Amino acid sequence: MKKGIILDLDGVICDTAYFHYLAWKQLAEEYNYELTHSDNEALKGVSRADSLRYILEKANVSIDASKFEADLVRKNDWYLKLVDTMSEESVLPGVREFFQRCAIKRIPLALGSASKNARLVLQKVGLLHTFHGIVDAGTVTNGKPHPETFLEAAKLINIKPENCIVFEDSSSGVQAAKSANMYTVGVGIPQDLPMADEYVTNLGEYDFASFEMQIA
Secondary structure, eight states: OOOEEEEOSBTTTBTHHHHHHHHHHHHHHHTTOOOOHHHHHHHTTOOHHHHHHHHHHHHTOOOOHHHHHHHHHHHHHHHHHHHTTOOGGGBOTTHHHHHHHHHHHTOOEEEEOSOTTHHHHHHHTTOGGGOSEEEOTTTOSSOTTSTHHHHHHHHHTTOOGGGEEEEESSHHHHHHHHHTTOEEEEESOGGGOTTOSEEESSGGGOOGGGGGGSOO
16 A cells, blocks of 8 residues: 655744744734733644734734735745754754665655745755655645645645654644544643644654554
8 A cells, every 4th residue: 555744844843833833932922912821832834824814813913904914024034044043964863774775665744834835945955856746835725723724635646645754843743633634643742732643752762663554
């Protein structure tokens, strides 16, 4: 049975999730709102527009459409300045070893990211060539927790959804993968990802010996 792997980007392959946090924190402070750990977890895997709506609701602030769009651009500009500092050394522990083992086993790989800058980040860290298919925020109509991102990624690598394993660090991403009928490996703290099927701290901990067992 042919199987494939789909990975989120931010917080799974590199720590750009922290860059998003810093940029959103800066914007939230302009509305006199202090972004908390719970807020940061809630924003992981969520689209840029929905993230801004979340912050505005928390801050109890209303803005017009032009200001809304301007804030999205400013947040992204701050984020890209941080991305510009990235290099091949910016990947998280165990990532390169994980991809080496996938290559040896000839496992089809796809990226399923909520970021509009996914290709840029992958290019910065030298991993753009690693993926057989890439789905990002510019590819889909419905962002996570909707399953579209992962369903489209499965199509790109020609693998049935039920034969895909998804690696995610966000609750919205895990929910999207489960809705797509995919086995899910939570990357991070189990209590932050209660719906995941199993957990690893980083990709290097993944047990490839059980790869065949993880999809019935």
